[in-house]
Amino acid sequence: MKKHMVRYVGKPLCLLLAVCFLTVDVGIRTAQAGMISTETVLATQADEDARTQVSAFFAREDVQQVMTRQGVAADEVASRVASLSDAEVMRIANELDQLPAGASLGTVVGAVLFIFVVLLVTDILGYTKVFTFVQPIR
Protein backbone atom coordinates (compact mmCIF):
# COMPACT_ATOMS: atom_id res chain seq x y z
CA MET A 1 0.00 0.00 0.00
CA LYS A 2 2.69 2.44 1.12
CA LYS A 3 4.92 1.51 -1.78
CA HIS A 4 2.15 2.14 -4.27
CA MET A 5 1.46 5.53 -2.74
CA VAL A 6 5.09 6.50 -3.13
CA ARG A 7 5.16 5.34 -6.71
CA TYR A 8 2.03 7.13 -7.84
CA VAL A 9 2.31 10.32 -5.82
CA GLY A 10 6.09 10.50 -5.55
CA LYS A 11 7.18 11.24 -9.09
CA PRO A 12 4.74 14.01 -9.98
CA LEU A 13 5.36 15.56 -6.55
CA CYS A 14 9.13 15.42 -7.06
CA LEU A 15 8.77 17.08 -10.40
CA LEU A 16 6.54 19.81 -9.01
CA LEU A 17 8.92 20.57 -6.12
CA ALA A 18 11.92 20.49 -8.44
CA VAL A 19 10.28 23.05 -10.73
CA CYS A 20 9.44 25.27 -7.75
CA PHE A 21 13.01 25.15 -6.48
CA LEU A 22 14.62 25.77 -9.82
CA THR A 23 12.49 28.83 -10.45
CA VAL A 24 13.26 30.25 -7.01
CA ASP A 25 17.01 29.75 -7.09
CA VAL A 26 17.84 31.37 -10.42
CA GLY A 27 20.31 34.19 -10.68
CA ILE A 28 20.86 35.14 -7.05
CA ARG A 29 24.47 36.17 -7.52
CA THR A 30 25.68 37.62 -10.73
CA ALA A 31 29.24 38.77 -11.00
CA GLN A 32 29.54 42.47 -11.69
CA ALA A 33 32.30 44.94 -11.08
CA GLY A 34 31.39 47.76 -8.74
CA MET A 35 30.52 48.69 -5.19
CA ILE A 36 28.99 45.86 -3.19
CA SER A 37 25.83 47.29 -1.64
CA THR A 38 25.06 47.52 2.06
CA GLU A 39 21.88 45.60 1.38
CA THR A 40 23.86 42.61 0.08
CA VAL A 41 26.18 42.65 3.08
CA LEU A 42 23.25 42.91 5.49
CA ALA A 43 21.49 39.99 3.80
CA THR A 44 24.64 37.87 4.02
CA GLN A 45 24.94 38.60 7.71
CA ALA A 46 21.27 37.76 8.26
CA ASP A 47 21.87 34.40 6.54
CA GLU A 48 24.82 33.67 8.81
CA ASP A 49 22.82 34.64 11.90
CA ALA A 50 20.00 32.32 10.83
CA ARG A 51 22.46 29.46 10.32
CA THR A 52 23.93 29.99 13.80
CA GLN A 53 20.45 30.08 15.28
CA VAL A 54 19.38 26.85 13.59
CA SER A 55 22.58 25.04 14.60
CA ALA A 56 22.17 26.23 18.19
CA PHE A 57 18.61 24.93 18.13
CA PHE A 58 19.75 21.45 17.13
CA ALA A 59 22.41 21.50 19.82
CA ARG A 60 19.73 21.87 22.50
CA GLU A 61 19.34 18.81 24.71
CA ASP A 62 15.55 18.53 24.45
CA VAL A 63 15.71 18.79 20.67
CA GLN A 64 18.42 16.13 20.50
CA GLN A 65 16.22 13.85 22.59
CA VAL A 66 13.39 14.22 20.10
CA MET A 67 15.72 13.51 17.22
CA THR A 68 17.17 10.44 18.91
CA ARG A 69 13.63 9.18 19.37
CA GLN A 70 13.07 9.75 15.65
CA GLY A 71 16.25 7.79 14.93
CA VAL A 72 18.31 10.72 13.66
CA ALA A 73 21.92 10.98 14.85
CA ALA A 74 22.86 14.35 16.29
CA ASP A 75 26.12 14.87 14.43
CA GLU A 76 24.39 14.00 11.17
CA VAL A 77 21.94 16.86 11.63
CA ALA A 78 24.76 19.38 11.80
CA SER A 79 25.91 18.34 8.36
CA ARG A 80 22.35 18.41 7.08
CA VAL A 81 21.90 22.01 8.22
CA ALA A 82 25.17 22.83 6.50
CA SER A 83 23.81 21.46 3.25
CA LEU A 84 20.62 23.54 3.32
CA SER A 85 20.43 26.66 1.20
CA ASP A 86 20.34 30.11 2.77
CA ALA A 87 16.66 30.48 1.95
CA GLU A 88 15.82 27.17 3.60
CA VAL A 89 17.79 27.99 6.73
CA MET A 90 16.07 31.35 6.86
CA ARG A 91 12.70 29.63 6.69
CA ILE A 92 13.61 27.30 9.53
CA ALA A 93 14.97 30.19 11.60
CA ASN A 94 11.73 32.09 11.02
CA GLU A 95 9.82 29.03 12.11
CA LEU A 96 11.96 28.80 15.26
CA ASP A 97 11.29 32.48 15.96
CA GLN A 98 7.58 31.69 16.16
CA LEU A 99 8.21 29.35 19.09
CA PRO A 100 7.36 31.02 22.38
CA ALA A 101 10.27 31.31 24.81
CA GLY A 102 10.63 28.15 26.87
CA ALA A 103 8.48 26.21 24.44
CA SER A 104 7.13 22.90 25.58
CA LEU A 105 8.27 19.73 23.89
CA GLY A 106 5.09 19.68 21.85
CA THR A 107 5.99 22.78 19.85
CA VAL A 108 9.56 21.60 19.45
CA VAL A 109 8.30 18.40 17.87
CA GLY A 110 6.33 20.59 15.48
CA ALA A 111 9.48 22.39 14.39
CA VAL A 112 11.34 19.12 13.97
CA LEU A 113 8.54 17.95 11.73
CA PHE A 114 9.07 21.09 9.67
CA ILE A 115 12.74 20.15 9.29
CA PHE A 116 11.58 16.72 8.29
CA VAL A 117 9.74 18.30 5.38
CA VAL A 118 12.75 20.41 4.39
CA LEU A 119 15.00 17.36 4.45
CA LEU A 120 12.50 15.47 2.40
CA VAL A 121 12.75 18.13 -0.28
CA THR A 122 16.56 18.30 -0.16
CA ASP A 123 16.59 14.50 -0.46
CA ILE A 124 14.48 14.75 -3.55
CA LEU A 125 16.92 17.20 -5.06
CA GLY A 126 19.80 14.89 -4.29
CA TYR A 127 21.51 17.25 -1.86
CA THR A 128 20.95 14.84 1.01
CA LYS A 129 20.14 11.17 1.39
CA VAL A 130 18.23 10.89 4.60
CA PHE A 131 15.10 8.98 3.76
CA THR A 132 15.25 5.66 1.96
CA PHE A 133 11.90 6.15 0.26
CA VAL A 134 12.98 9.19 -1.73
CA GLN A 135 14.30 8.88 -5.24
CA PRO A 136 16.66 11.75 -6.02
CA ILE A 137 16.10 13.46 -9.35
CA ARG A 138 19.77 13.32 -10.22
Next chain:
Amino acid sequence: MIITQLKSAGGRRLACAFFCSFILIAGGCSTYQYPHALSPEAQRHHLTEVPFFAQEEYQCGPAALAMLLAWNGQDVSLPQLVEQVYSPELKGSLQPSIVAAARRQGYLAYPLSGWSELVAELHGGQPVMILQNLGLSWYPRWHYAVVIGYDQGEQKVLLHSGVYPGMQMSMGVFERTWRRADYWGLVVVPPAVLPGSATETAYLTAVVGLERARQFSAAATAYLTATKAWPDSFVAWIGAGNSSYQAGDTATAIRSFRQAAALQPDNGIPLNNLALVLAQAGRAEEALTVIDQAIAQGGDLQEVFRQTRQKIVADTVPAE
Protein backbone atom coordinates in the same frame (compact mmCIF):
# COMPACT_ATOMS: atom_id res chain seq x y z
CA MET B 1 -17.07 50.73 26.99
CA ILE B 2 -15.45 50.15 23.62
CA ILE B 3 -18.36 51.90 21.97
CA THR B 4 -18.05 55.04 24.10
CA GLN B 5 -14.32 55.09 23.39
CA LEU B 6 -14.95 54.78 19.70
CA LYS B 7 -17.32 57.71 19.85
CA SER B 8 -14.78 59.83 21.64
CA ALA B 9 -12.20 58.89 19.01
CA GLY B 10 -14.31 60.71 16.49
CA GLY B 11 -16.70 57.98 15.43
CA ARG B 12 -17.60 57.28 11.90
CA ARG B 13 -16.97 60.64 10.31
CA LEU B 14 -13.34 60.74 11.29
CA ALA B 15 -12.61 57.05 11.37
CA CYS B 16 -9.75 56.59 9.04
CA ALA B 17 -10.47 53.57 6.95
CA PHE B 18 -7.90 52.24 4.61
CA PHE B 19 -7.02 49.10 2.84
CA CYS B 20 -4.06 46.97 3.76
CA SER B 21 -4.40 43.31 3.03
CA PHE B 22 -1.32 41.96 4.76
CA ILE B 23 -2.54 43.22 8.09
CA LEU B 24 -5.80 41.40 7.64
CA ILE B 25 -3.84 38.22 6.99
CA ALA B 26 -1.21 38.70 9.67
CA GLY B 27 -3.54 39.84 12.44
CA GLY B 28 -4.84 36.41 13.30
CA CYS B 29 -2.56 34.75 15.76
CA SER B 30 -0.77 37.22 18.02
CA THR B 31 -1.35 36.87 21.74
CA TYR B 32 -2.30 39.67 24.10
CA GLN B 33 0.75 41.56 25.30
CA TYR B 34 -0.80 43.85 27.87
CA PRO B 35 -0.15 43.88 30.77
CA HIS B 36 2.63 41.24 30.72
CA ALA B 37 4.98 43.29 28.53
CA LEU B 38 5.05 46.17 31.02
CA SER B 39 7.20 46.30 34.15
CA PRO B 40 5.37 45.28 37.32
CA GLU B 41 5.85 48.56 39.16
CA ALA B 42 3.58 51.34 37.93
CA GLN B 43 5.36 53.80 35.65
CA ARG B 44 4.32 56.76 33.61
CA HIS B 45 5.73 59.18 31.13
CA HIS B 46 4.20 62.07 29.26
CA LEU B 47 5.72 64.03 26.39
CA THR B 48 3.73 67.19 26.99
CA GLU B 49 5.27 69.27 24.23
CA VAL B 50 4.43 67.16 21.19
CA PRO B 51 2.76 69.52 18.67
CA PHE B 52 -0.74 68.63 17.56
CA PHE B 53 -2.07 68.64 13.99
CA ALA B 54 -5.82 68.12 13.65
CA GLN B 55 -6.66 65.78 10.81
CA GLU B 56 -8.96 66.41 7.90
CA GLU B 57 -11.46 63.70 7.06
CA TYR B 58 -9.74 60.33 6.55
CA GLN B 59 -6.30 61.96 6.71
CA CYS B 60 -5.02 60.64 10.02
CA GLY B 61 -1.87 59.23 8.35
CA PRO B 62 -0.33 62.51 7.16
CA ALA B 63 -1.44 64.31 10.35
CA ALA B 64 0.27 61.71 12.56
CA LEU B 65 3.46 61.84 10.49
CA ALA B 66 3.42 65.65 10.67
CA MET B 67 3.38 65.49 14.48
CA LEU B 68 6.42 63.20 14.60
CA LEU B 69 8.37 65.34 12.13
CA ALA B 70 7.45 68.62 13.87
CA TRP B 71 8.48 67.16 17.25
CA ASN B 72 11.92 66.49 15.78
CA GLY B 73 12.26 70.06 14.55
CA GLN B 74 11.26 69.63 10.92
CA ASP B 75 9.39 72.43 9.18
CA VAL B 76 6.22 70.61 8.24
CA SER B 77 3.85 71.41 5.43
CA LEU B 78 0.74 69.28 6.01
CA PRO B 79 -0.64 69.72 2.46
CA GLN B 80 2.67 68.49 1.05
CA LEU B 81 2.62 65.44 3.33
CA VAL B 82 -0.98 64.73 2.33
CA GLU B 83 0.13 64.71 -1.28
CA GLN B 84 2.97 62.26 -0.53
CA VAL B 85 1.10 59.94 1.82
CA TYR B 86 -2.64 59.98 1.28
CA SER B 87 -4.37 57.84 -1.36
CA PRO B 88 -7.77 59.41 -2.16
CA GLU B 89 -9.17 56.29 -3.77
CA LEU B 90 -8.37 54.25 -0.66
CA LYS B 91 -9.59 57.00 1.67
CA GLY B 92 -6.51 56.34 3.73
CA SER B 93 -2.74 56.00 3.84
CA LEU B 94 -0.69 52.84 3.47
CA GLN B 95 2.15 52.21 5.91
CA PRO B 96 4.84 51.95 3.20
CA SER B 97 3.93 55.39 1.85
CA ILE B 98 4.22 56.87 5.35
CA VAL B 99 7.66 55.29 5.73
CA ALA B 100 8.67 56.53 2.28
CA ALA B 101 7.50 60.08 3.02
CA ALA B 102 9.54 60.17 6.24
CA ARG B 103 12.61 59.07 4.27
CA ARG B 104 12.03 61.70 1.61
CA GLN B 105 12.42 64.32 4.33
CA GLY B 106 15.75 62.71 5.27
CA TYR B 107 14.36 61.13 8.45
CA LEU B 108 14.80 57.57 9.61
CA ALA B 109 11.57 55.56 9.95
CA TYR B 110 12.06 52.88 12.59
CA PRO B 111 9.25 50.34 12.96
CA LEU B 112 8.30 48.69 16.24
CA SER B 113 5.72 46.16 17.34
CA GLY B 114 4.78 45.97 20.97
CA TRP B 115 4.44 47.51 24.39
CA SER B 116 8.03 47.16 25.57
CA GLU B 117 9.32 49.05 22.52
CA LEU B 118 6.53 51.63 22.81
CA VAL B 119 7.44 52.37 26.41
CA ALA B 120 11.17 52.45 25.61
CA GLU B 121 10.57 55.05 22.91
CA LEU B 122 8.44 57.26 25.15
CA HIS B 123 11.08 57.19 27.88
CA GLY B 124 13.68 57.93 25.22
CA GLY B 125 11.73 61.06 24.29
CA GLN B 126 10.07 59.95 21.03
CA PRO B 127 6.32 59.98 20.40
CA VAL B 128 5.16 56.85 18.59
CA MET B 129 2.81 56.66 15.65
CA ILE B 130 0.59 53.60 15.94
CA LEU B 131 -2.07 51.93 13.84
CA GLN B 132 -5.33 50.87 15.43
CA ASN B 133 -8.35 49.02 14.21
CA LEU B 134 -11.08 50.86 16.07
CA GLY B 135 -13.69 48.51 14.63
CA LEU B 136 -13.74 44.74 14.51
CA SER B 137 -11.60 42.34 12.55
CA TRP B 138 -14.42 41.75 10.03
CA TYR B 139 -15.55 45.39 10.04
CA PRO B 140 -12.30 47.33 10.28
CA ARG B 141 -11.98 51.03 11.03
CA TRP B 142 -8.28 51.70 10.59
CA HIS B 143 -6.84 54.73 12.31
CA TYR B 144 -3.39 56.22 12.88
CA ALA B 145 -2.72 58.10 16.10
CA VAL B 146 0.33 59.31 18.01
CA VAL B 147 1.06 57.97 21.50
CA ILE B 148 2.49 60.80 23.62
CA GLY B 149 2.38 59.19 27.05
CA TYR B 150 1.11 56.48 29.35
CA ASP B 151 0.27 56.05 33.01
CA GLN B 152 0.25 52.56 34.46
CA GLY B 153 -1.23 53.69 37.76
CA GLU B 154 -4.20 55.33 36.05
CA GLN B 155 -4.30 52.62 33.35
CA LYS B 156 -4.31 55.25 30.62
CA VAL B 157 -2.62 55.83 27.29
CA LEU B 158 -2.37 59.43 26.08
CA LEU B 159 -2.87 60.02 22.36
CA HIS B 160 -2.96 62.80 19.84
CA SER B 161 -5.76 61.27 17.80
CA GLY B 162 -8.00 62.67 15.09
CA VAL B 163 -9.17 66.09 16.24
CA TYR B 164 -8.48 65.38 19.92
CA PRO B 165 -5.14 66.46 21.39
CA GLY B 166 -4.04 64.55 24.49
CA MET B 167 -6.96 62.12 24.36
CA GLN B 168 -7.03 59.56 27.15
CA MET B 169 -7.74 55.93 26.33
CA SER B 170 -7.83 53.07 28.80
CA MET B 171 -4.95 50.64 28.41
CA GLY B 172 -7.35 47.75 27.87
CA VAL B 173 -9.11 49.43 24.94
CA PHE B 174 -5.79 50.58 23.52
CA GLU B 175 -4.43 47.02 23.75
CA ARG B 176 -7.41 45.57 21.89
CA THR B 177 -7.52 48.18 19.13
CA TRP B 178 -3.72 48.11 18.68
CA ARG B 179 -3.56 44.34 18.69
CA ARG B 180 -6.04 44.20 15.81
CA ALA B 181 -3.41 46.11 13.81
CA ASP B 182 -0.72 43.61 14.84
CA TYR B 183 0.90 46.17 17.19
CA TRP B 184 2.22 48.23 14.28
CA GLY B 185 4.17 51.29 15.43
CA LEU B 186 6.66 53.74 13.97
CA VAL B 187 9.09 56.31 15.28
CA VAL B 188 10.56 58.94 12.98
CA VAL B 189 13.93 60.31 14.07
CA PRO B 190 16.67 62.46 12.58
CA PRO B 191 19.59 60.30 11.39
CA ALA B 192 21.83 61.39 14.27
CA VAL B 193 19.37 60.06 16.89
CA LEU B 194 19.26 56.41 17.90
CA PRO B 195 15.71 55.28 18.81
CA GLY B 196 15.39 54.08 22.41
CA SER B 197 14.19 50.62 21.38
CA ALA B 198 16.67 50.14 18.52
CA THR B 199 18.35 46.78 17.99
CA GLU B 200 21.28 46.39 15.64
CA THR B 201 19.80 44.47 12.72
CA ALA B 202 16.44 46.25 12.78
CA TYR B 203 18.12 49.66 12.90
CA LEU B 204 20.48 48.81 10.03
CA THR B 205 17.57 47.51 7.98
CA ALA B 206 15.83 50.86 8.51
CA VAL B 207 18.96 52.74 7.41
CA VAL B 208 19.26 50.57 4.29
CA GLY B 209 15.79 51.91 3.44
CA LEU B 210 17.05 55.46 3.80
CA GLU B 211 20.01 54.62 1.56
CA ARG B 212 17.65 53.11 -0.99
CA ALA B 213 15.65 56.34 -0.97
CA ARG B 214 18.91 57.95 -2.14
CA GLN B 215 19.17 60.09 1.01
CA PHE B 216 22.89 59.36 1.08
CA SER B 217 24.11 61.98 3.46
CA ALA B 218 21.31 61.21 5.95
CA ALA B 219 22.05 57.49 5.57
CA ALA B 220 25.77 58.08 6.18
CA THR B 221 24.96 59.96 9.40
CA ALA B 222 22.62 57.18 10.49
CA TYR B 223 25.22 54.46 9.83
CA LEU B 224 27.78 56.44 11.80
CA THR B 225 25.19 56.74 14.60
CA ALA B 226 24.99 52.94 14.48
CA THR B 227 28.78 52.60 14.72
CA LYS B 228 28.69 54.60 17.95
CA ALA B 229 26.13 52.23 19.46
CA TRP B 230 27.65 49.04 17.99
CA PRO B 231 31.32 49.77 17.20
CA ASP B 232 31.89 46.17 16.04
CA SER B 233 29.08 46.21 13.50
CA PHE B 234 30.62 45.26 10.17
CA VAL B 235 27.44 46.15 8.25
CA ALA B 236 27.27 49.61 9.85
CA TRP B 237 30.82 50.45 8.73
CA ILE B 238 30.18 49.13 5.20
CA GLY B 239 27.01 51.23 5.06
CA ALA B 240 28.84 54.30 6.34
CA GLY B 241 31.43 53.79 3.61
CA ASN B 242 28.93 53.23 0.80
CA SER B 243 26.68 56.15 1.76
CA SER B 244 29.56 58.56 2.40
CA TYR B 245 30.98 57.69 -0.99
CA GLN B 246 27.61 58.34 -2.66
CA ALA B 247 27.28 61.60 -0.73
CA GLY B 248 30.70 62.67 -2.00
CA ASP B 249 32.54 62.38 1.33
CA THR B 250 35.55 60.38 0.16
CA ALA B 251 37.56 60.76 3.36
CA THR B 252 34.80 59.28 5.57
CA ALA B 253 34.22 56.52 3.01
CA ILE B 254 37.88 55.49 3.07
CA ARG B 255 38.03 55.60 6.86
CA SER B 256 34.82 53.52 7.18
CA PHE B 257 35.90 50.82 4.75
CA ARG B 258 39.25 50.56 6.57
CA GLN B 259 37.34 50.05 9.85
CA ALA B 260 35.20 47.34 8.25
CA ALA B 261 38.29 45.64 6.84
CA ALA B 262 39.90 45.69 10.28
CA LEU B 263 36.81 44.01 11.77
CA GLN B 264 36.76 41.19 9.20
CA PRO B 265 40.29 40.79 7.85
CA ASP B 266 39.35 37.73 5.74
CA ASN B 267 36.48 39.49 4.01
CA GLY B 268 37.20 41.01 0.61
CA ILE B 269 34.06 43.17 0.40
CA PRO B 270 35.36 46.26 2.25
CA LEU B 271 38.60 46.05 0.25
CA ASN B 272 36.66 45.88 -3.02
CA ASN B 273 34.68 49.02 -2.17
CA LEU B 274 37.73 50.78 -0.72
CA ALA B 275 39.67 50.12 -3.93
CA LEU B 276 36.91 51.70 -6.02
CA VAL B 277 36.81 54.81 -3.81
CA LEU B 278 40.60 55.14 -3.94
CA ALA B 279 40.59 54.78 -7.73
CA GLN B 280 37.86 57.41 -7.98
CA ALA B 281 39.99 59.73 -5.85
CA GLY B 282 42.86 59.32 -8.33
CA ARG B 283 44.91 57.05 -6.07
CA ALA B 284 45.09 54.19 -8.58
CA GLU B 285 48.27 52.64 -7.26
CA GLU B 286 46.88 52.25 -3.74
CA ALA B 287 43.61 51.01 -5.24
CA LEU B 288 45.38 48.20 -7.09
CA THR B 289 47.27 47.13 -3.97
CA VAL B 290 43.99 46.95 -2.05
CA ILE B 291 42.06 45.04 -4.72
CA ASP B 292 44.92 42.56 -5.02
CA GLN B 293 44.54 41.88 -1.31
CA ALA B 294 40.82 41.22 -1.88
CA ILE B 295 41.53 38.85 -4.77
CA ALA B 296 44.05 37.01 -2.58
CA GLN B 297 41.27 36.37 -0.01
CA GLY B 298 39.45 34.22 -2.55
CA GLY B 299 35.92 33.13 -1.67
CA ASP B 300 32.65 33.34 -3.58
CA LEU B 301 33.20 36.89 -4.70
CA GLN B 302 36.69 36.47 -6.16
CA GLU B 303 35.35 36.85 -9.69
CA VAL B 304 33.70 40.15 -8.72
CA PHE B 305 37.00 41.39 -7.27
CA ARG B 306 38.82 40.45 -10.49
CA GLN B 307 36.34 42.45 -12.52
CA THR B 308 36.75 45.37 -10.14
CA ARG B 309 40.49 45.21 -10.80
CA GLN B 310 39.93 45.25 -14.55
CA LYS B 311 37.60 48.22 -14.17
CA ILE B 312 40.18 50.12 -12.14
CA VAL B 313 42.89 49.38 -14.70
CA ALA B 314 40.60 50.36 -17.59
CA ASP B 315 39.47 53.60 -15.93
CA THR B 316 42.96 54.70 -15.04
CA VAL B 317 44.28 57.05 -17.69
CA PRO B 318 47.99 56.31 -18.14
CA ALA B 319 50.16 59.22 -17.04
CA GLU B 320 51.80 61.06 -19.89
